[in-house]
Structures are given as C-alpha cells and as structure tokens.
Amino acid sequence: MKLSFIMLLIWLLLSGGSQMLKAQNETIELVMKQNRDAWVCGDEDRDKKFIISLSMGEVKGVDSLYAMQVWLRYNPEKVMFVNLLDKNTLAEFFEIKGINVLDSGLFTAYAMTMGMNQATGNKPLIAFEVRYLKDCPDSVHINLDDIEFDISKSFWNRLNYKDKNLIVNIKTKETENSFVAVSFLNDTLKEFDEDSLGFITIGLNTNNMARVDSLDFEIKYKSNDNFELTDIGLFDAGLTKMSVDSIIRTEDGDTNRITIKSRLLSEIGNENVMKIKCKQVKKEDDTVRLDIKVSRINDCSCATSFKGDRMYVLSQKDTTKPIVIDDFENENNDIDSYYDFSVGDFVLKSKRETMKEVILFDMMGRMVEKIDIRGNSDYRISGQGYAEGIYIMIIKLHNGQEINKVLIKN
Structure with missing residues (x-):
C-alpha cells in the first residue's frame, strides 16, 4: 500500500513536469494587426485614423517583463503615428513610456518600469493610433523593424515573429452623397417634328462631396433601321458646368453603344446637361429601348453608387394606336x-x-x-x-x- 502511494506520487510529479516542460517549449507568436479600419471621403478627424497593436498572448509573473521597445518602419508620405495607446495593454503597467520619430519613416515606442512592477496578463503588448494622410484609397505597409524586451530568457527564446509586415487597406466610405445618377428626362420619345426629328434630354445628379471630376456615359440600344441618334451636345446646365472631350460609337453584334467622355467644371445637382437628336428614318411600327449608365469615373472619387436609366423611342404609322x-x-x-x-x-x-x-x-x-x-x-x-x-x-x-x-x- 505504501509502495503504491509512492509510485503514484512519482507519476504525478513526472506528469506535471512533462506538462511544464511542454509549456516551456511552446512557441510564442508575436502578432501585429489592425484594430480599426480607416476610410477616405468621411470625417477627416475620425475616419482617417486607424489602430495597430502588437500582441504575444498571455504574459505571466514568471516571465519577468519589465521593459520593451519596438521600432516600426512606414511611408511618411502616407501615414503619421499620432499616439501611443497604453490603456488595456501591457504598457499600462509601466511608469515611463513614450514615442519618437528617429528619421523619416522610422518610428520607435518604449515602455519601462523603475521599480518592481512587471507586466502580466493576456492583453496586447502595446498599441498605436495612426493617421492616413492621403485623400485617395490606397494600401499602407507597416513593418516591424525590431523589438527588444527586458524579459526572462525562457520567454525570449520561445518568441517568434509571425508576420513582420502589416498591410492596411484604406477604403472609400459610403455616404448618402456618394452617388452619381444619370437619367433620361422622359420615359418615351414619341413626338417628331415635320423633319422627323425628336430630342432626348439627359440629366445628371452629383455633388462636390462625391469628388467627381470626369466621367463617361454609355448609351446602349439595339441596331435599328428606323432610328438614328445623330447630334449629341451640351444643354442647359451642361453648357457652363461640364465639357465633352470625345464621343465614341461602337457596334457589338446587334447592339450599338455611344460613349460620351466628359469633364465636370462645377457641381451638378439633378440638372439637364445634354441633348441627343433622334431622326425617324422610316414611319413604321417599331420601338427601341435606350439604356444609359455611368461607365467610368475619375480615380480618387468618393462615388460608390451609380444609377442609370432607360427609355423607349416609338415609331408608328398610326400614332393613335398602342x-x-x-x-x-x-x-x-x-x-x-x-x-x-x-x-x-x-x-x-x-x-x-x-x-x-x-x-x-x-x-x-x-x-x-x-x-x-x-x-x-x-x-x-x-x-x-x-x-x-x-x-x-x-x-x-x-x-x-x-x-x-x-x-x-x-
């Protein structure tokens, strides 16, 4: 009985030692990640700021973490490090901490204690608030250049960098003003003058918040011998608020496309901007559907939603019949x-x-x-x-x- 108890005690000690040895041999991953997204075309003070943090799992008292310093490389033309965020991080334990910009594109942060207060817990190691400086969507690279600790040798030997490069994607924020709409003034064109000519009016709706400088319209319709879309010109608000660079006509099978490349000179808010002359070649019963949409917009635009329209052109021998x-x-x-x-x-x-x-x-x-x-x-x-x-x-x-x-x- 006494021998069995001794053997059980030895087994428990060996088992516990094995688990402790296994824990001491496990790799500790140092991870850099993005904790808040950043946007352009939103609030300048809030949406352009994002947070990055460094984490390495749980730090215990036996790990003896008393100080740390990190070096990060970045593109100073794209981002600027604003603040060290120590709340709810291990850096919160330390009395002395700060940040420095050593040279263009190299940033360092440090935290240390002058007493015996060591950092413990399962929290991020340290975090930073970063501001995006550009106005267009882009990708930002943050690189972990180096890191130093005052920590136990056992912990340090097991530390591994999971990924030293963090890519932050800056996106365009959707707002109620982030749209461009192009439309026809009427649902149908059915009245032609004595020269068999009718007119199609195109409207545009956007605003300065969408940051639209140039855009292309595309008008699509099926090939038809009864109609011809001839002259395309600026009209009404378009005469002073936009210009047309080129008009390109293409055919794809039985589908015709007209691409109108234009530039905006000022804000256009739901106004008529263009007129198209439509000639009725034959007075026969026929109908053609026209579709219009925005096919291209300038880079760095804040527009995220595009609205198009459709209309019908009618030709009839007897204009009283449906x-x-x-x-x-x-x-x-x-x-x-x-x-x-x-x-x-x-x-x-x-x-x-x-x-x-x-x-x-x-x-x-x-x-x-x-x-x-x-x-x-x-x-x-x-x-x-x-x-x-x-x-x-x-x-x-x-x-x-x-x-x-x-x-x-x-």
Whole structure:
C-alpha cells in the first residue's frame, strides 16, 4: 500500500513536469494587426485614423517583463503615428513610456518600469493610433523593424515573429452623397417634328462631396433601321458646368453603344446637361429601348453608387394606336401578342402552356390590373381604359413560368 502511494506520487510529479516542460517549449507568436479600419471621403478627424497593436498572448509573473521597445518602419508620405495607446495593454503597467520619430519613416515606442512592477496578463503588448494622410484609397505597409524586451530568457527564446509586415487597406466610405445618377428626362420619345426629328434630354445628379471630376456615359440600344441618334451636345446646365472631350460609337453584334467622355467644371445637382437628336428614318411600327449608365469615373472619387436609366423611342404609322413589344432582355417567344384594331383589344396567344394570370404595372411599379385567365391559351384585354404611357405586363403560365411584355399606349 505504501509502495503504491509512492509510485503514484512519482507519476504525478513526472506528469506535471512533462506538462511544464511542454509549456516551456511552446512557441510564442508575436502578432501585429489592425484594430480599426480607416476610410477616405468621411470625417477627416475620425475616419482617417486607424489602430495597430502588437500582441504575444498571455504574459505571466514568471516571465519577468519589465521593459520593451519596438521600432516600426512606414511611408511618411502616407501615414503619421499620432499616439501611443497604453490603456488595456501591457504598457499600462509601466511608469515611463513614450514615442519618437528617429528619421523619416522610422518610428520607435518604449515602455519601462523603475521599480518592481512587471507586466502580466493576456492583453496586447502595446498599441498605436495612426493617421492616413492621403485623400485617395490606397494600401499602407507597416513593418516591424525590431523589438527588444527586458524579459526572462525562457520567454525570449520561445518568441517568434509571425508576420513582420502589416498591410492596411484604406477604403472609400459610403455616404448618402456618394452617388452619381444619370437619367433620361422622359420615359418615351414619341413626338417628331415635320423633319422627323425628336430630342432626348439627359440629366445628371452629383455633388462636390462625391469628388467627381470626369466621367463617361454609355448609351446602349439595339441596331435599328428606323432610328438614328445623330447630334449629341451640351444643354442647359451642361453648357457652363461640364465639357465633352470625345464621343465614341461602337457596334457589338446587334447592339450599338455611344460613349460620351466628359469633364465636370462645377457641381451638378439633378440638372439637364445634354441633348441627343433622334431622326425617324422610316414611319413604321417599331420601338427601341435606350439604356444609359455611368461607365467610368475619375480615380480618387468618393462615388460608390451609380444609377442609370432607360427609355423607349416609338415609331408608328398610326400614332393613335398602342403597340406591344417584348422586353429588351427577354428572349422567350412562347407568347405572341398583337393589337386588334377592329375592337381595340390586346391579343395574347400562348404557343405551348396555358396562361394562368396577367398582371399589369405602371412605370412607378404600381399594380394597375390583375386578371385571372383561368387556363386559356388565347386571351383578349381591352385597351380602351388605359391612359397613355408604358405598362409592364407579367404573364404567368400554369407551369410556373413568368413572361414579361412591355405595353405602350399612346
């Protein structure tokens, strides 16, 4: 019995010693990391500042940490070290601490005690507040050049630098003013003069907070023999607030693109800036959809959101009749649609599946009418009660498929 107790005691001592030896042999990782993001295009005093810290896990009393000093290299054209942050760090234990800029791009911080107060705990070793000096998004490199400790030899021998280089990405902050919107003044162009000419007006909305100096517009439309977009020129506010550097026309299959490269001379707040002359070549029933968007903006802009628009150009032999067209991006031809002039009805014919329901919306997204078709393959909708304008028709089939049509009445 006595022998068994002695053997158990020896085993416990050996086991504890083994665990202690294992702990003493474990590597300690010194980690540098970013603790707060930095932004441009926000508050100059708050958003451009970020925090970096050095950590190495838990420091115990047996580690005997009495002093430390770190050297960091950086680009002084991009950042400036502002403050040493000792609160909630191990540097908080020390009476003497400070920071120095030794030369351009080399920064040092130190902390030490004159008594017996050693630093202990599982906190960051030290932290710094850094200010970004530029106005454009960029990447900043902070490099750990060297570090020294007054610490136990056992702790020092196990210390390893996990990563001496920290990359801080400075981003553009999104705000309510960080948008650029380009739009058409009207939803449709359907009136042409005696020379078969009509005009399309383009509006622009931005502000100084978005820091927009130059931008490109792109107008896209499908090739069409009935229309020609000819002269493009500045109009209204655009005459004094912007300039056009070039206009580039390209073709990609059956899609035409017009790119307008421009520069802003002053702030433009939801104003008309350009006019496009549209010539009606043939007076035939036809419709073309135009899409406009911002395709490029200057570097160092604060704009993070871009809004575009669309409109329709209509050509008809009889300007009193409405027409139905397929949506620009809808390649589905399972539904035929046409206008029956004899009775003033829109006729829908499904080639395969029976139709279940038709829902009509106006351009504001408001539902105008919902019609239960009850499994018919052919259906007529009276066009007499609709006001002039553009309507979206959603046709639901019994197989669950939905097909979109655009209904234009003028």
